[in-house]
Amino acid sequence: MAEIHYSELDHFLASEKAEALPRLFLAYGEEFLTRKAFDRIIDRLVPTEKRQLSYELLEGVEAALPNVMERISTYSFEELVVVAVKNAPVFPGPGTPKQAGFSKPEIEAFQEFIKNAFPEGHYLVLTTDSADKRRALFKVIKDIGMAVDCTVPKGSRQADKNQQTALLRTTMEAVLSRAKKGIDNDAFACLVDYTGFEPSTFSDNLDKLVSFIGERRSITVDDVRRVVKRTRKDPIFELTNAVSERNPATALFYLKSLLKGGFHPLQILTALTNQMRKLVLVKLFVDDCRAKGRPCWQRGKDYNRFRQETMPEVERADAAVAAKAKLWNDTLAAPEEGDAKKKKKVLTDLLIAPNKKNTYPVYHTFLKSDKFTLEELFNSLTQLNEVDLKMKSSSNDPEIVLDDLVIRLCTKGEIHE
Numbered sequence: 001m002a003e004i005h006y007s008e009l010d011h012f013l014a015s016e017k018a019e020a021l022p023r024l025f026l027a028y029g030e031e032f033l034t035r036k037a038f039d040r041i042i043d044r045l046v047p048t049e050k051r052q053l054s055y056e057l058l059e060g061v062e063a064a065l066p067n068v069m070e071r072i073s074t075y076s077f078e079e080l081v082v083v084a085v086k087n088a089p090v091f092p093g094p095g096t097p098k099q100a101g102f103s104k105p106e107i108e109a110f111q112e113f114i115k116n117a118f119p120e121g122h123y124l125v126l127t128t129d130s131a132d133k134r135r136a137l138f139k140v141i142k143d144i145g146m147a148v149d150c151t152v153p154k155g156s157r158q159a160d161k162n163q164q165t166a167l168l169r170t171t172m173e174a175v176l177s178r179a180k181k182g183i184d185n186d187a188f189a190c191l192v193d194y195t196g197f198e199p200s201t202f203s204d205n206l207d208k209l210v211s212f213i214g215e216r217r218s219i220t221v222d223d224v225r226r227v228v229k230r231t232r233k234d235p236i237f238e239l240t241n242a243v244s245e246r247n248p249a250t251a252l253f254y255l256k257s258l259l260k261g262g263f264h265p266l267q268i269l270t271a272l273t274n275q276m277r278k279l280v281l282v283k284l285f286v287d288d289c290r291a292k293g294r295p296c297w298q299r300g301k302d303y304n305r306f307r308q309e310t311m312p313e314v315e316r317a318d319a320a321v322a323a324k325a326k327l328w329n330d331t332l333a334a335p336e337e338g339d340a341k342k343k344k345k346v347l348t349d350l351l352i353a354p355n356k357k358n359t360y361p362v363y364h365t366f367l368k369s370d371k372f373t374l375e376e377l378f379n380s381l382t383q384l385n386e387v388d389l390k391m392k393s394s395s396n397d398p399e400i401v402l403d404d405l406v407i408r409l410c411t412k413g414e415i416h417e
Contacts, residue, residue: 003147006033012146013044021045023118024145028131032199033150033167038086038127045123046082054080063088064101065110072124073113084125091132111137114144154197164197171199175206183219186307189358190224196232221303221360235261239268240275244368248410255406265391265398272409273384274349280377281352282369285317299370306363311353314362318351325350380409
């Protein structure tokens, strides 16, 4: 058969006649999507009224491959037999503990077994968290069945984040359209900020919010704050947040977690530098507004007033920066593609709110900026540059250097000696 992306699954299942459906399905990747794919496949293969006799979900010791092969090859009085296994470890990674019933010889035997046709009307549905496309087993599954790619990139590149956000928006639309409810952009951003990329938790929280608002039609930021608990596990975010909050104990904890998790010290340093630069931008903006007689920010201002009073000034300031950048670009020769990307990145770094529809994180940046004086922020950038040079030009232990840096950034009045 073939391999399709999760987004193509519904169309595939709807367009194929029952007798033309593959006898073997494998859904692999992100747990939330594989679960959704599994449910859609089972719904298509087995009508609800036939599940008691025609459908068998194997779990625990029953899910061992020898047992799976026995069940799928046993003839039945029923015309339809669907055997399913969730989270089958058929593609174990290096060093993965061996699970009973999924040894290398058993996986090889399973690979040979599925090359032969199943009895008429018999189907096998598997899910797994990852699939090694280089393995012979995966190629066999693609040849005789259907592989459903449910992967979503987990990286921090913008392209990865865009795919993550797109999935969360799709999940949001499915939940809210079913409930005939809405959500504003800031509430969506706040919910993502609280949960991170955890589609299952995100969906569960949306269900809670739908119940919480009752007869109201739309979910607000205040609703998210009242109902949802922060569960986001993003160590880079947690580190920069702890430094911005000037909490050295928490910052050192996440720093150690990042280093143990394999993050490169320079990657951590870049994240801290970006965060402090953003705080400098905000601080300079606030001082500039005050100098012009337009005080746009007061310490502790609530979110609604921020949107009404501060964001219009932010948008005007960002528009002025963008206009200057355009003028600069227009005076130069047409840039190469790589140069254009760099200039776009520089412009983004100079804007306080690159995404005007997502104002909630901007509000928190303003709150964090209040914890520093402008002099402290300038000194922090000096300190970050010095550490960058030290890490690139000497044999100092990066962990010790970063530990010292984090403590200095978090300590009031002692950032630069």
